[in-house]
Amino acid sequence: MNQLTCLPQDSVLWGTNILADAVARFADHGIERPITFTVAPLESLNETALQPHIQQSVGVFTDLPAHVPDVAVQEGLQACIRLGAKSIIALGGGSVLDAAKAVSYQHFQRTGIYLPIAALPTTLSGSEFSHYFGITETTGRVKFKRSYAIRETTPKVVVLDPVLLLDTPRSLLLSSAIKGMDHAVEGMRKVRVDHPHAIMSASGLQRFFNVLERWPERFETRxxxxxxxxxxxxxxxxxxxxxxxxxxxxxxxxxLSHRIGHILGGTFGLPHSMTSCITLAPVIRACAEHYGAKLDIFTPAPNGQAAEQLAERVAGLVLRLGLPHRISSFDIDKSQLGKIAELLNANYPKEVEDLGDNAAVKLELLLERLW
Structure with missing residues (x-):
């Protein structure tokens, strides 16, 4: 049977110039004595558009590197305990949201209480709507970004206001949109075309294309x-x-696009938002048989050509926006492809199986194409 599993998210608020009013109402959603998690490049936005409207703020924590290393999670947790925070306001992209969720979860492990989260996303990957997060483990033989799915860490309230995106660097903003597209496409992996995910994501993917295919080639957003x-x-x-x-x-x-991204990001340090720019179109092609006709919901095409047409449109958009589309654009030696394959086979065998017969061999060929 099909099933829609709902998350405990109280409210999503959206509109132009709503940020101040929305933040002032956070207490209505249980956001009391909040600590703000953010990063240094967002300090101006935080100080001018956010902090003046927060009730009972206990402080700000900014030591949040990309990919959420375990040491940063521990430092964030200690800051929450030291300041007596009862909630977290997360201002930033996916890594800030992941850190807030990770700290909320570890606060529960320490005290038996989850810290409710208010999300103010400055990117377009969509982490603010989920209970998923990753923590990069730094003490093992190799770094590994381990995934978690904890319902209670879903942000209680989300605010969407264009002002949050104005100063997000162009490459980060646009690459995070490709990550958002990745959610739409790979979300079809286990559902049917009558599932709410299929219906909503088809609309969302087209909305992305409508704006991004006419996006200016050079200018920063402001x-x-x-x-x-x-x-x-x-x-x-x-x-x-x-x-x-x-x-x-x-x-x-x-x-598989997501899982390759976890390895490229958590273990090898690629910017998380960039990984789908590299992986999404090639994985659509490589896993076309697994998805079958379900991809018609995004791009109706005759003779089973939906996957190819969708992959071509995504790849063309990545190129047009000037985003990186090869692993070789980053500081990774080609000799590491074998290690990437080893980590994928060991940790994500079900996703590798989406490649079909002789999946291990096909994975090696796919990684070569990604290079």
């Missing part, structure tokens, strides 16, 4: 708005697209 090339409405459409593509994360199981 400058693009000043030149009339992008509007706040466009930014809000991207935020809504991310939500639609990740509308029912507890009901779906993601696939």
């Amino acid at each position: 400058l693009a708005i000043d030149h009339g090339l992008v509007t706040p409405h466009d930014l809000l459409q991207l935020q809504l697209a991310a939500w639609q593509c990740y509308f029912s994360p507890a009901s779906v199981i993601y696939g």
Whole structure:
């Protein structure tokens, strides 16, 4: 049977210029004595648009490196305990959201109490709608980003306002949108076309394409708005697209594009937002038989060509936006492809099986193409 599994998220608030009013109402959602998790590049936004409106703030924590290393989680947890925080406001992208969830979970392990989270996302991957997070373990033989799915860490309230995206670096903003698209596509892995994920993500994917396929080639977002090339409405459409593509994360199981991204990011340090730019289109092609006709919901095509047409459209968008599309764009030696394959086979065998017969051999060929 099909099943929709709902997460304990109280409210999603969206609109233009709503941030101040939304933050002032956080106490209505149990966000009391909050500590703000964010990163140094967002300090100005935090100080001017967020902190003046927070009730009973206990402080700000900014030591949050990418990929959520376990040591940073422990430091964040200690800050929460030391300051007597009863909740977390997460201002930032996926790594900040992951850190907030990880700290909330470890706070429960320590005290028996989860810290409720309010999410103010500055990227488009959609982490604010899910209970998934990763922690990069740094003490083993190799670094490994371990995935968790803890329902109680789902952010209680999410605020979507275009102002949150204005100063996100262009490459980060646009690559995170490709990550959002990855949620739409790989979310089809275990559901049917009548599932709410399929219906919502088809709308979200098209919303992404509608805005991104006319995105200016060079300008940072604020400058693009000043030149009339992008509007706040466009930014809000991207935020809504991310939500639609990740509308029912507890009901779906993601696939090989995500898993390769976890290895490339957690173990080898690639920016998490960039990994889907490298993996999504090639994995759509490589796993086309596994997905079959289900991908028609995104790109209706005759003679079973939906996967190829969708992959071509995604790949073309990545190139047009000037985003990296090869592992070799980063500081990884080609000799590491074998280690990537080994980690995937050991930790994600079900996702590797999506490649079909002789999956191990096909995985090696896929990684060569990604290189």
